[in-house]
Amino acid sequence: MMHYLKKPVYFTMETFMTNNAIRLFLAAVATAALTACGGGGSTTSTIPVTSVTIYNAHSVAFKNNSAMAWGYNGSGQLGNGVTNTSNTPVSVLENGRPVTGLKGISAGSAHTLAFFNNSTVHAWGANFSGQLGNNSSSNGVLNPVGVVYKNNPTDTATLPLRRIIGVSAGGNHSLAMTNYSTVWSWGANYAGQLGNNSTTLSTTAVKVVDPDSVASQLSGVSAIAAGGSHSLALARGQVFAWGYNNYGQLGNNSTASSTIPVRVQMAGGTSLNNVKLIAAGGAFSVAVRNDETIWVWGYNGFGQLGPNVDPAVTTFSGIPQQITGITGSIKAVSAGLGHILVLAQNGSTWTVWGWGFNGFGQLGGVTANIKPEDFTRTPVQITTGISGSFDPALYKVDGMSPILAIGHHSLAKTSAGLFAWGNNNYGQLGVTPGTPTYRAEPAAIAGF
Numbered sequence: 001m002m003h004y005l006k007k008p009v010y011f012t013m014e015t016f017m018t019n020n021a022i023r024l025f026l027a028a029v030a031t032a033a034l035t036a037c038g039g040g041g042s043t044t045s046t047i048p049v050t051s052v053t054i055y056n057a058h059s060v061a062f063k064n065n066s067a068m069a070w071g072y073n074g075s076g077q078l079g080n081g082v083t084n085t086s087n088t089p090v091s092v093l094e095n096g097r098p099v100t101g102l103k104g105i106s107a108g109s110a111h112t113l114a115f116f117n118n119s120t121v122h123a124w125g126a127n128f129s130g131q132l133g134n135n136s137s138s139n140g141v142l143n144p145v146g147v148v149y150k151n152n153p154t155d156t157a158t159l160p161l162r163r164i165i166g167v168s169a170g171g172n173h174s175l176a177m178t179n180y181s182t183v184w185s186w187g188a189n190y191a192g193q194l195g196n197n198s199t200t201l202s203t204t205a206v207k208v209v210d211p212d213s214v215a216s217q218l219s220g221v222s223a224i225a226a227g228g229s230h231s232l233a234l235a236r237g238q239v240f241a242w243g244y245n246n247y248g249q250l251g252n253n254s255t256a257s258s259t260i261p262v263r264v265q266m267a268g269g270t271s272l273n274n275v276k277l278i279a280a281g282g283a284f285s286v287a288v289r290n291d292e293t294i295w296v297w298g299y300n301g302f303g304q305l306g307p308n309v310d311p312a313v314t315t316f317s318g319i320p321q322q323i324t325g326i327t328g329s330i331k332a333v334s335a336g337l338g339h340i341l342v343l344a345q346n347g348s349t350w351t352v353w354g355w356g357f358n359g360f361g362q363l364g365g366v367t368a369n370i371k372p373e374d375f376t377r378t379p380v381q382i383t384t385g386i387s388g389s390f391d392p393a394l395y396k397v398d399g400m401s402p403i404l405a406i407g408h409h410s411l412a413k414t415s416a417g418l419f420a421w422g423n424n425n426y427g428q429l430g431v432t433p434g435t436p437t438y439r440a441e442p443a444a445i446a447g448f
Contacts, residue, residue: 055109055171056337056407057426060092061397061418063448067092067105067114070445071428075110076142077125083142087427089447094122094144104399107406108169108226113176114144114399115164121147121176129172130203131187133161137203147176149184149205161205166400170226170280175233176205177224182217183208183233192259193231193243199259208233211240211261218261227280228337234278238271239264239287247283248318249298255318264297267319281335281405287320288330294342295320302338302357303377311377325379326353331392336405339363341412342379343390343403350390352403352412353379360408361440362422370440385442388416410442418448 058071058078068089069078076083079092079099091098092114101117111125111132122144123132130137133147135158148158161184166177173187173194184205185194192199195208195218208231210216223234230243230250240261241250248255251264251272264272264287272295277288284298284305296304297320300311306323328344328351335341338357343350354363358374361367364382390402395413397404404411409422409429419442420429427433430445 056107057423057428058107058110058112059404059406059409059411059420059428059430060105060107060112061089061411061413061448062102062105062399063089065102066098066100067102068447069107069112070430072110072426075126075140077107077110077112079112079124079142079144081142083140085426087424087430087432089430089445092124092144099144102399103165104167106167106169106226106398106400107404108174109171109228109407111169111172111174113147113167113169113174115167115176119162119164119179121161121164121167123147123169123174126172129188129201131169131172131174133174133186133203133205135204137201147174147186147205158204166224168224168226168280170231171228171282173226173229173231175208175224175226175231177221177233180219181221181235182219183221183224185231188229189259191229191244191257193226193229195231195242195259195261197259208242209260211263214260223278225278225280225285225335227285227335228282230280230283230285232278232280232285233261234275234287237273237275237290239275239278239285241285244283245318247299247316249280249283249285251285251297251318251320253318264320272320277330277333279333279335279340279405281340282337283316284335286333286335286340288333288342292328292330294323294326294330294333296323296340297321302375304338304340304356305377306355307378309377311375323355323379331390332401332403334401334403334405336362336410337407338375339405339408339410341403341405341410343392343401343412345390352382352386354382354405354410355379357408360423360438362405362408362410363440364410364421364442365440367436367438367440370438382442385421386412386414386419388414390414408438412442413448417444419443420445 105114134145147161168175196206220235225232245257279286305321328346332343361370421442
């Protein structure tokens with residue numbers, strides 16, 4: 001199994017590789033949690049992998065109660081009926097027309113989810129592990145299809161999944177939250193990331209079980225997050241995690257994967273509580289408490305665990321570590337493959353912060369200063385490129401948040417438009433890839 005490499009290796013490789021080759025190599029390293037370790041396909045998957053950057057290389061956003069998508073499209077994850085990659089936003093189509101009535105949308109590694117005003121869920125894109133939930137594993141679905149479930153596992157008949165108020169697309173699996181605060185999941189399950197006390201993949205939605213009684217469904221859930229090959233749920237102020245755990249991303253001071261939810265625990269063994277926001281990255285997890293403190297656990301090869309934890313010493317931790325340096329009220333948090341974004345409010349002032357992997361400029365800054373081995377474990381503020389005001393209640397990127405860290409790029413929606421920065425190998429920033437194929441300075445995407 002491929003593992004992340006420590007920073008000293010980067011400098012050794014640099015003497016043999018061009019900056020672009022190093023950047024692609026580090027993208028492969030940072031994508032390990034989505035390929036060899038889970039999110040990009042299990043060890044039994046036969047899908048050809050021609051480039052690691054095909055994972056998390058597309059973007060999605062709302063526009064006029066519909067959805068626009070752009071970037072890599074080899075599996076149909078743009079949902080416009082073709083497999084042509086697009087560096088300009090295209091409409092997601094259903095029956096030849098733009099979809100309407102959307103309430104939320106989420107981009108996974110190579111598939112996309114959306115839920116609608118009628119509370120149903122549709123999905124499109126890669127489906128080799130059943131991550132579209134349409135009772136099939138036929139790959140490359142080019143337009144939205146309905147997610148279904150079975151009353152009993154042995155049933156041949158399926159029913160549309162309904163009463164959904166939130167979705168989250170992970171590596172090769174998907175999550176949905178109902179209006180009665182329970183969770184459904186479907187797709188890859190080799191590490192238990194579906195949370196149904198099984199390791200068998202499911203092409204239809206299954207119930208995430210209660211850790212205290214696997215015959216019951218996890219309840220009281222107010223937020224969900226699907227990572228590379230693990231899952232999170234926020235229930236009654238506590239964080240529950242399940243799935244792959246080789247880097248401690250489940251936060252229970254262990255490296256054993258779990259097929260049922262486990263409670264995230266602090267250093268003293270007490271449950272992490274009073275949490276208001278969660279996010280799941282490639283192989284790490286994030287939580288924000290009501291006291292505005294930020295906690296991260298899991299993989300630390302790119303400094304995701306913050307300024308108090310040196311990645312050269314601590315490559316991962318199964319115990320939440322506090323992030324310092326950000327003040328104000330935290331309104332949103334998002335995690336990509338190796339980086340984290342936070343939106344904070346101080347009175348009338350809004351600030352965006354980031355830390356972690358920065359080899360493609362996904363933390364912002366000046367493109368000319370970006371090196372392929374770059375990362376920071378101290379949160380840095382994005383001070384240029386983003387204009388307008390934030391309003392989490394009105395301006396949304398993925399149906400849940402005005403900021404989005406996905407793969408190795410970032411998005412932010414303000415009153416002035418939609419801004420993008422980071423990796424652009426496949427036009428996921430909404431512009432034609434140039435030289436270099438990345439951009440650190442946030443810039444507005446035309447049409448938003």
